[in-house]
Amino acid sequence: MALPVPHLDDRHFQDLVDDAKRLVQQRCPGWTDHNVSDPGVTLIEAFAGMVDQLIYRLNRVPDKHYVKFLELIGLEQRPPSAARGTVTFWLAAARPYPVLVRAETEVATARTDAQDAVVFSTVADLEIVPCSFLRAGAAPAGGEVVDMTSALAAGGGFACFAERPQVGDALLVGLSAAVPSCAVVLRMDCRVSGVGVDPRDPPLQWEAWTATGWQPCETDLDETGGLNRPGDVVLHVPDAHETSIIGGERAGWLRCRLLAPREDQRTYSESPQVRHISAFTKGGTAKMVHAEVIREEELGRSDGAPAQRFRLARHPVVPWEEPMTLGVMDDEGVATWTAVEHFAASGPQDTVFHVDSFAGEVQFGPAVRQADGTLRCFGAIPPKGAHLRLLCYRTGGGSVGNVAAGKVAVLKTSNPEIASVVNRSAAVGGADGETIGDAMVRGPLLLRSRSRAVTADDFVQLALEVAPELGRVQCVAAEAPAEAGGVRILLVPHLSRDPQTGAVALEDLSPLPETLDRVTNHLAERKLIGTRLLVTPPRYEWLTAVVSVTAKATHRSDDVRRQVLQALYRLFDPLIGGADGTGWPLGRAVQAHEVNAALARVRGVDLSQDMTIRLYPADPVTRRRGQETQRLTLRPTSLVFSFEHQVRVRP
Numbered sequence: 001m002a003l004p005v006p007h008l009d010d011r012h013f014q015d016l017v018d019d020a021k022r023l024v025q026q027r028c029p030g031w032t033d034h035n036v037s038d039p040g041v042t043l044i045e046a047f048a049g050m051v052d053q054l055i056y057r058l059n060r061v062p063d064k065h066y067v068k069f070l071e072l073i074g075l076e077q078r079p080p081s082a083a084r085g086t087v088t089f090w091l092a093a094a095r096p097y098p099v100l101v102r103a104e105t106e107v108a109t110a111r112t113d114a115q116d117a118v119v120f121s122t123v124a125d126l127e128i129v130p131c132s133f134l135r136a137g138a139a140p141a142g143g144e145v146v147d148m149t150s151a152l153a154a155g156g157g158f159a160c161f162a163e164r165p166q167v168g169d170a171l172l173v174g175l176s177a178a179v180p181s182c183a184v185v186l187r188m189d190c191r192v193s194g195v196g197v198d199p200r201d202p203p204l205q206w207e208a209w210t211a212t213g214w215q216p217c218e219t220d221l222d223e224t225g226g227l228n229r230p231g232d233v234v235l236h237v238p239d240a241h242e243t244s245i246i247g248g249e250r251a252g253w254l255r256c257r258l259l260a261p262r263e264d265q266r267t268y269s270e271s272p273q274v275r276h277i278s279a280f281t282k283g284g285t286a287k288m289v290h291a292e293v294i295r296e297e298e299l300g301r302s303d304g305a306p307a308q309r310f311r312l313a314r315h316p317v318v319p320w321e322e323p324m325t326l327g328v329m330d331d332e333g334v335a336t337w338t339a340v341e342h343f344a345a346s347g348p349q350d351t352v353f354h355v356d357s358f359a360g361e362v363q364f365g366p367a368v369r370q371a372d373g374t375l376r377c378f379g380a381i382p383p384k385g386a387h388l389r390l391l392c393y394r395t396g397g398g399s400v401g402n403v404a405a406g407k408v409a410v411l412k413t414s415n416p417e418i419a420s421v422v423n424r425s426a427a428v429g430g431a432d433g434e435t436i437g438d439a440m441v442r443g444p445l446l447l448r449s450r451s452r453a454v455t456a457d458d459f460v461q462l463a464l465e466v467a468p469e470l471g472r473v474q475c476v477a478a479e480a481p482a483e484a485g486g487v488r489i490l491l492v493p494h495l496s497r498d499p500q501t502g503a504v505a506l507e508d509l510s511p512l513p514e515t516l517d518r519v520t521n522h523l524a525e526r527k528l529i530g531t532r533l534l535v536t537p538p539r540y541e542w543l544t545a546v547v548s549v550t551a552k553a554t555h556r557s558d559d560v561r562r563q564v565l566q567a568l569y570r571l572f573d574p575l576i577g578g579a580d581g582t583g584w585p586l587g588r589a590v591q592a593h594e595v596n597a598a599l600a601r602v603r604g605v606d607l608s609q610d611m612t613i614r615l616y617p618a619d620p621v622t623r624r625r626g627q628e629t630q631r632l633t634l635r636p637t638s639l640v641f642s643f644e645h646q647v648r649v650r651p
């Protein structure tokens with residue numbers, strides 16, 4: 001690995017000459033000729049050249065040595081992490097056969113004059129499975145499923161719920177096949193009879209049957225107004241959907257369950273009626289990552305020496321769950337070598353290599369002279385003349401991949417079956433690579449922890465080491481008495497923000513399941529025996545700020561309103577908020593005077609006029625405000641979440 005040496009001396013030759021001339025004016029006022037033709041000025045320039053070189057070298061020596069020491073302990077700069085998300089592929093029309101969207105299919109954002117397209121690739125194959133309506137049933141709360149397929153065939157229809165609907169009543173729809181990760185359209189002919197419900201906000205939840213029970217489906221569209229009129233319901237089925245036997249019939253089962261209404265929500269006083277159901281598959285959703293896959297890259301030929309290095313054509317390399325492999329071809333055939341984190345545990349016969357992800361280099365083990373004078377190879381050396389080929393790696397990543405929902409809309413890999421693509425949620429987890437300054441700070445921490453999690457800082461550094469997609473990691477003691485002696489690791493991923501206000505979606509604050517698993521497994525191997533470990537996102541307390549300000553005469557009200565909203569969302573941001581710009585402090589109470597101080601820095605706000613700030617806690621279930629307060633107290637493991645701030649600007 002070659003860490004870049006920092007440029008520390010910002011003075012140049014001309015700066016030294018100018019300083020000398022200023023001293024001449026002060027101490028030798030009789031010397032008035034400062035032109036370059038003057039012999040004295042020539043001497044000044046000669047000495048300035050020598051001093052420039054001397055200062056340059058002296059100032060660089062300590063930091064250069066520091067960087068070299070970091071290389072000796074094996075410190076490498078962390079590569080950028082790739083943003084991850086999901087993308088939905090919509091079919092041009094329903095097909096009677098499965099449509100395959102292959103892994104590594106590329107999708108991208110639209111290219112503009114100011115910004116290049118951000119390209120993503122799918123992680124695994126997606127099979128969009130065709131389906132049709134097969135069975136229908138009704139299940140009263142706590143009762144058995146009643147088959148209603150014959151009632152539909154007769155044209156009379158049936159009541160979805162009990163005569164007096166109760167929480168837990170369900171309408172069941174059986175599909176001809178399981179449709180994991182697919183978007184299914186249920187075309188329903190419903191009679192206007194579900195009295196009492198608000199068609200814009202019905203207390204219904206669509207679910208799909210999986211091996212672990214019923215899991216919720218995301219509803220993309222509901223034209224039925226809560227099963228009260230003819231229309232389509234578009235459901236995104238979870239990837240664990242499977243066929244099962246319910247009510248004596250095997251099908252890919254979906255159900256619409258009646259929920260307990262919220263305080264501000266109306267429910268059914270009479271059951272809705274269904275007269276006809278049909279179903280077909282419209283699309284599917286696949287996981288995507290902001291990285292390009294490079295396969296079968298030729299590295300060159302081995303010269304038979306230890307510690308060889310080969311530069312990759314593309315870098316940096318994005319960390320991936322699957323280990324990289326190298327093909328080494330010589331006269332005896334092709335051997336597969338595996339990647340390792342370091343060579344400390346490798347012997348002369350171990351066919352291993354290492355990849356410096358940041359620099360984009362493939363490295364082989366060195367030969368170190370032992371105390372008895374012999375050489376020991378840490379890892380095998382490829383035979384001289386052997387042909388080297390890296391089978392697969394991914395390149396890309398960076399914070400540019402944190403794109404908002406709806407931005408990925410271009411299909412770059414041709415597929416005639418696909419009409420359009422869209423990311424229904426934001427891509428998160430993208431982070432830029434580590435700077436040399438950050439690596440220099442991390443060096444002493446690496447020496448202190450020695451890959452063991454003992455202190456809180458150890459847990460933080462080890463979590464960031466294995467999951468660079470995290471924007472913030474904090475280690476706190478467990479709160480509950482039952483978790484005495486436990487450690488709680490709180491994770492916040494790198495985020496995508498609204499380009500206008502800077503708002504963050506609540507669902508984006510939850511790390512990906514694979515990130516949680518990776519951090520948990522990594523820390524579990526390095527913690528002290530007996531330490532109880534819990535890896536979770538922080539608890540978020542919802543807050544709404546209602547602000548009234550006056551705009552300066554030279555500023556437009558709309559511009560001031562946008563700036564105030566940006567200031568509010570930025571203040572409470574978990575990554576860039578707070579007074580120091582490193583995120584709102586964990587467990588810190590929110591007070592109105594801190595909001596006042598943040599808004600006072602907005603240029604368009606007239607501070608000579610009254611400013612009104614009201615804070616309201618919000619309920620994440622009902623999404624309603626609580627009582628006004630001047631101080632919102634947070635739990636020790638909680639962060640604040642901005643919920644629909646409101647700003648009124650007086651001209």
